[in-house]
Ligand SMILES: O=C(O)CCC(=O)C(=O)O
């Protein structure tokens with residue numbers, strides 16, 4: 001079986017599908033980033049996805065049920081310190097606030113997986129998204145050195161503490177930092193176009209609303225941010241391994257608040273333990 005890195009090397013992207021817009025330099029949404037108005041980005045409906053307390057004795061049963069019926073749920077009481085989530089977001093904020101020329105020093109290579117750039121799904125759409133991302137697999141040391149030549153250790157330390165806190169068993173994973181800059185016309189732009197994650201499952205931290213889930217028979221609805229909660233969604237691998245018992249949830253990001261939005265996603269992939 002090929003690894004993700006091998007597949008990406010075999011199918012390199014065009015550089016245009018990697019370099020984000022210089023968001024600070026635009027006052028209107030350029031045509032390249034303007035999506036059809038009919039896509040309903042302005043809807044403010046909330047979806048009441050389940051919130052599960054991990055200290056609840058029935059948590060495992062509730063997770064199974066939520067995964068089958070929704071493919072997505074939120075968890076609270078997860079024991080990941082809230083100050084660590086704050087610290088990771090603060091590092092993301094500092095990274096994305098760097099001047100564009102600096103960020104481009106850590107640009108993902110055309111056949112690469114890690115570094116700064118547009119979402120990998122960009123090449124599947126004829127419009128660009130209002131998004132910039134930074135992907136970490138393993139150590140981000142080389143990219144961090146490019147971004148902060150004199151102060152790269154702090155970023156690596158926070159990333160390492162984060163990894164230790166989030167990963168209680170051994171598996172392949174990627175950490176994705178997402179930034180959705182302030183947009184002059186939020187109803188014409190999309191943060192991330194509809195997609196499913198290729199992971200087994202994804203764990204996401206969002207503080208500001210914008211994540212929407214597509215629910216069959218209901219349509220698009222926002223996932224309400226709950227302080228300290230993490231959003232967990234089923235990805236394609238689990239969908240396949242469970243013989244479609246757990247649906248890989250279709251989701252997107254719309255521009256909802258007049259603030260730059262950040263999110264942190266962990267993509268859990270192949271488990272290295274035998275089950
Ligand atoms: O920013 C979000 O809320 C979602 C991010 C996401 O879907 C992704 O990184 O795959």
Ligand SMILES: [Fe+2]
Nearest residue numbers: 195196197251
């Ligand atoms: Fe996603």
